[in-house]
């Protein structure tokens with residue numbers, strides 16, 4: 594039996610302003626019980642402009658919901674207009690930060706080298722990176738989904754020491770399944786997630802690989818989460834669209850009841 598606590602994280606993407614963020618987190622907090630938090634870790638990855646509001650709410654009401662950002666700068670400070678540093682996120686008591694989401698790779702040309710620098714910056718500031726990896730449709734159709742994804746894992750973790758790597762979260766998000774309603778078959782997702790764990794064992798050790806949480810992301814909903822979570826190497830979900838609906842996200846968190 595795996596001792597990994599499932600992590601259900603909502604990636605809000607560029608949705609919900611700071612007022613809407615408060616209402617949404619309050620709704621989640623109202624629905625979730627200690628039983629939920631005992632079974633699953635719950636996190637929301639929110640726009641930068643929402644972080645202070647979410648922090649105030651979580652601190653003030655002692656909520657057990659974790660929160661974090663969707664990106665960070667690879668740099669610590671300086672002349673990087675528009676960027677947000679890991680130090681700034683950690684000052685806001687963020688727990689998590691997504692790194693290398695496919696939308697960052699696609700629209701902001703983030704390479705594995707950039708993702709690697711961001712993973713290191715996150716660790717340096719005490720944040721847990723959620724390293725996002727996954728193939729485009731052409732790559733899957735060419736039969737290269739596993740090889741492509743493992744290259745991203747290896748690139749993202751280059752020169753990251755074991756004591757940091759053992760706390761990373763990896764999110765396998767096949768690009769063609771994101772926001773499309775096309776969920777990756779649970780067995781196909783398991784195949785890639787098992788290969789990711791195998792790569793971690795090769796890069797570090799089996800013991801380390803067994804500790805790392807690997808999420809699946811891509812059109813996860815209340816109706817398909819149970820099948821995904823039944824896979825041996827899938828330890829949670831990174832949820833986009835469905836996390837914007839508090840009732841649906843609660844269903845995902847309660848995947849055992851679905």
Ligand SMILES: O=C(CO)COP(=O)(O)O
Pocket residue numbers: 604694766770771772773774810811812813831832833834835
């Ligand atoms: O990109 C995702 C989460 O990071 C997945 O998005 P959807 O759940 O909307 O497909």
